Structures are given as structure tokens and as C-alpha cells.
Amino acid sequence: MVEYDSIILPGREGTLTPAVDIKGVQGGQFKKTITVISDAENESTLRVSLGGTVKAVIDVSSRFVRLKAEGGQNNAVEITLSAEKSDLKIADVAFESQSGGAPTWQAELPLYVRYKLTRAEKPKKDGYYDYTLALWIQEPQKENRHGEFVMHTNYAAKDEIRMRGMIEVTKHD
């Protein structure tokens, strides 16, 4: 959305105020380009842009996590989290099913995922600390589940991290 003055008198100044929605942007660059079409003799089509960089509070290396059910800690999946501070803690990790086919009552029950968070001793060049988060499930599961891993952190600015993923049942012949 853009607010602007539609008529500007000779010798006067008008304003053009674009807004970029960055809610939910977890990190990286953004840029919005706006084309202004007017009856100006010199530039009837003028482009302006508004950009910047969103710095992540916690950077997540994986977008999708595939976990084997009943694998135990030996089959844990490791993902990397990066945070500016050295005191990141994970309060809990749950898996929320979005499966089709499963009965509703079953889909609504979140599955608690076991985890272990370890931090690299020294920060990286950019000042961020790498954390390794190992995730695993002890209990056997009846069927494959698709959904989201939801974890809560001790950082108010980013108290929840969501990652899409699935829990895979090992086939026994």
C-alpha cells in the first residue's frame, strides 16, 4: 500500500509513502519497487524503491525435517540454529500433525519430540553462535505423519520456531 499526493503545484513538494510488510520475514533482504506515472514532461514514469535487510534473531538451517519414528537417539536428526546470543534455550519441541486420513482426535494431539541442544564454543565470523539441535522420537508410530515441528525458545523476540516436516514409520517386513 502506498499513500501519495495526487497533485503537486509548481515549485512545491508532495509526498509518496510506500510501506513494506515484513511481518513473518525471518531474515534476508527485501525490496519494494514503486512506479509513479505522472504528466511530468521530464520523467512521466519514475521508479523509486524501498529496501533493507531483516536480521534473524534465530536462523534455522533446515526448512523441512524428516524424522524416523522409533529410531531413538541413535537416529536423531540434527539441525543447525544460529543466534546472536550464547544463551539460547529450547523449552519444548512438539510435532503437530496435519495429516489427512487420521481421525481428528488423533491429529489434534501434539507429539512430544525429544531433543538435545548443544552450542558451539566460539561464535562465527558474523558474531552468531551455531547451535546443534538433535531431534528424535522414542515411541513407535502407527503411520507416517506430515505437519510442523513447533519449538519454543527463551527469546521473547522469537519465542516460537516452526519447521515443516514429517515423521516416517520404519517398515518391518
Added chain:
Amino acid sequence: MRLDVQHLTAAVLFSFFLVVAVFAGPKIKVDNTDYDAGTILEGSKERVTHTFKLKNIGDEPLHIKEVKPG
């Protein structure tokens, strides 16, 4: 000699109108077309805005007909 003065006057007036005809009309000017909002910490803001100043450096009203993304 009198004829020359008339010719000269006509020529000057003509050039004047020519100049006016060329420079007449609205003209747009923006000092900084690309604005960098810098680094923003995730979750600290929901939106980023910036007010661009559009100057009309011409001699007739400037009409903004359309503002669109892209």
C-alpha cells in the same frame, strides 16, 4: 533601420515563446530514488515505510496519475 528593429523584436519574441514552449509543463524530481532502511531485527517491526519527497520543478501543476508496484 526601423524595419530591422521590428525584425529583431519579432525574433526575440519568437525565441522567447520557443523557450517557454519547450520548458513549460510540470516536471518531477526526487532527490533519492532508492531508499535503504538498513538492518532491522526480525520481529522488531511489522512494516517499513519511507516518505519520498516529490518536487514539481516545472511551472504547471503536476498530476500523479497512477502509483503501482513494480
